[in-house]
Amino acid sequence: MRAWLRYALCGAIGLALGSGAAIRHVRAGSLGAMRAIGPWRTGTDFGTARADGYTRAVVALRGLLALPAQEARYYNAATDSAGQPLDGKCRYRLSGHKLPAKWWSLTLYDRQGYLVANQANRFSVSSAAMADPAQWQIVVAPAEQAGPWLPTGRIDRFELTLRVYLPDDGGIGGMTRDQLPSIVREGC
């Protein structure tokens, strides 16, 4: 084989492998993969010039036009508190306390980041729906439940995004495992 052909072949393979690996790496990332707090993942540099290239790429893919931390914090869960993937055919109970922020909402998405069709046309539950903001529970399940309920649409895998708007600390710190809700699977 001629020398230039060897260089061209290895160069083309290198370009393809480098680009392909980068795309695969970004696609494998989850929104807020920078910091794990129990089942929740979050980051503080969304939408800011401080974000590194990888963070910016993952946020662009999973949550384009996300707000910076002082305006909103995003916590994403793809597993329950035991580390098992969230399954749309199962019933989960989220239990939480007062979140230090102006208001919050919990939204269910499919793995691609889109809202999920369901019988109630309900896509989120917000703090305004909690009878007691200091001690609240939400059931995430395929069938209708008494009290605050978020339907799963019976999809195989789903993710939950907790948006916490205007955090009391201005987005500087972040919430602890005790402050964030637990996600417990009750049955399938």
Next chain:
Amino acid sequence: MRRWIGPVLVGLLLALGAWHVTIVQFPRVLMRTAIGRLAKPGINTMFAAPLATDKARTIVRPSPDLAYSTCPFDLSKGPVLVDVPPIPAPYWSLSVFDARTDVAYVRNNLSAGDQPIRIAIAQPGQPVPDGMQAVRVTGERGIALVRVLVEDRTAFAPIDAARRQASCKALS
């Protein structure tokens, strides 16, 4: 075998370079795609999108609690003016994202004292009208986004009417 050492090293260097370029360009490509989708009603025009449902595919992870109005902007011919009047909702905000997806500006109704928000989005060096707050961005294109909290979808009509008063237009 030794004849392959040089080509393999070149291949490895190109792989590293391709990795870096892909990571850097990834947000820009997605932003261009999003601008292309949002610009269907028009560029430098504010579009009041309906509340998100499972049919929404324009952007990922839309919040169903928020009403979004978007203005994909193009500064190639000069600054773009954005004007958002007060909206009767507990929370509303205006944010500006540049071509790299970075937030160049964000202000909400609380920090604005429920007063109108008026800004001129411009590139460095572009003159803006006197009295207008200039928001300088990197790159010619980006997105201005109005978010409005809708706590009760059945009470959306007055909020929708107010947010439709928000405007976005090229200066020249």
